[in-house]
Amino acid sequence: MASSAMQSDSDDDMDEFMDKFKTQRYNNAFSENNWEEEFNKVPMFMKSAPEEIDPKSYPELSCLQSIIHDEDRPPEEQARSLKDEGNAFFKEKNYQKAVLSYTAGLKKKCGDQELNTVLLTNRAASHFYLGNMRSALNDAAAAKKLKPDHLKALIRGAQCCIQLRNFSEAMQWCDEGLKVHPTDKKLLELRATADKHKRAAERDARKAKAKEKKLHGEKEALLAAIKDRGIKLQPVNSRQRGSDSEDEDEGSPAAIAQLSLDGLSSKEVTGAQVFLDEQGALQWPVLFLYPEHQQSDFISAFCENTCFIDHLAAMFEELPPWDADRKYLPKNLQLYFEDEETEQLYQVDPETSLLKALQHKRFFVKAGTPSFILLVNGSSFSKQFLVGKKVHKL
Incomplete structure (x- = not known):
């Protein structure tokens, strides 16, 4: 009987609450005009991180950031949090902030070589999309030094070399990677691309050299023809310093301009x-x-x-x-x-x-x-x- 009475009281309270809910507004509720703005302040629902985090405007996010950057935590834990922060920026294509986060993680100098390798590789990817090919290549090389078989570092290094038109070096990166990942499609594709560009560059270099040689031969033949006729050349902004005498020997150095x-x-x-x-x-x-x-x-x-x-x-x-x-x-x-x-x-x-x-x-x-x-x-x-x-x- 007591249980039935309690249930009845509870139902009455709920009915009373619902009646009030229908007629009275909830003081702390989101308004129709600002609900999207307020939702965007909640970390779980944020579409993008704000440029500057004000603790008053973004209390939850400020709290999370303080946890990430808590200097009292172990370096490995801090570095991992900064890696996750960098990954979030990377997904938003905010590569500059991603670089800052990965750099901060590396500065923790944690002893986890696997984590440091990931930080370097991810920073290389951010630099790559920013167009900083030299920095990206340096990070890929540092990651490979820590972990020679790291696939993403090997791929990124090859990609950077191709962008820098260092095709032979790109092929070396691919060959190193294929020793430990012999069937990786990306490495095989990059090697084929680098080899194709290398052959084209060598062909263009041979053509340019042959053309230069031909032009040089034609110019030498032209100079020889001019010299054989006894015609004297004078470059721009240059005056002959010959004698005023017209009877000067035609074969003297003063009378014949240098052919060049x-x-x-x-x-x-x-x-x-x-x-x-x-x-x-x-x-x-x-x-x-x-x-x-x-x-x-x-x-x-x-x-x-x-x-x-x-x-x-x-x-x-x-x-x-x-x-x-x-x-x-x-x-x-x-x-x-x-x-x-x-x-x-x-x-x-x-x-x-x-x-x-x-x-x-x-x-x-x-x-x-x-x-x-x-x-x-x-x-x-x-x-x-x-x-x-x-x-x-x-």
């Missing part, structure tokens, strides 16, 4: 460079200057055996728009080159070939591009331009 690849650098400036054509003739980039109008013309391939008049006739077949007086007719033009060392001019007969002009003992090809000055014979500008200048005929 630097003397053929015009391609960087003009987009063209002297070359030997299939018939063995030199084709030169040539610049024509018109000081009266501050204009210029450029011929990218002027055959050494061609006379100036042939190009002039083509260039002035139609008079340029800047020639308002229509006086730049081929028959009216005078051609000169300047000896920069002596500041003297040499007049060139338009019927002369380019080669003959280049072979003159006072002509120096600067930056791989011969240049010539064009004036209108008898014009007022021409007379003024030539005042005070010593002019020689070729």
Whole structure:
């Protein structure tokens, strides 16, 4: 009877509680507006860890963190907690914080080699996804040193080497791993990838070397052809220090510019460079200057055996728009080159070939591009331009 009475009282209390629950609000309940926010403060339901943990805002999480970082616990236990913390950050793809957690775990210097190996391997993975391939490789190597057969360290080391294009080293990592894990698919796949890239890199290196050798041979042949013709080269920002005397021996060191690849650098400036054509003739980039109008013309391939008049006739077949007086007719033009060392001019007969002009003992090809000055014979500008200048005929 007593039991039945107690049960009846309990039912009455429950009915009373439910009636109150229907009509009165629970003071500590989550509101409709903030229930998601409050849920996210509970560690079990958190979608991501907050950047900064305020004990007032996140009391439960703060408590858990204090447990993780409790310095009174054994180093192994602290390191393991920090490993778990790093793993949580890693799963969230927060690799920077994962690195900090794994690093803190390693600093505990616990005696558990297996745990330290995992910490190093996991930190290597975090560095890998951050793009820090050197750091990732160093961690993988340290993990392998602690435990030579650790599969994840071996795989990560090979992956890092491939990313760093150290394909031979990647294959070594795979070979070491396959000795203890001979059937591991990932190691086999990485080795095949490294071998493929290694062969491609070696093939590209051979092609590049062959191309370089060919280009060097062509350049040497070009220099030999220029030297055989007695043409003198002068690199950019360089002046010949020859004697002012025109009677100087043509074979003396002062009269012949040093032949070098630097003397053929015009391609960087003009987009063209002297070359030997299939018939063995030199084709030169040539610049024509018109000081009266501050204009210029450029011929990218002027055959050494061609006379100036042939190009002039083509260039002035139609008079340029800047020639308002229509006086730049081929028959009216005078051609000169300047000896920069002596500041003297040499007049060139338009019927002369380019080669003959280049072979003159006072002509120096600067930056791989011969240049010539064009004036209108008898014009007022021409007379003024030539005042005070010593002019020689070729």
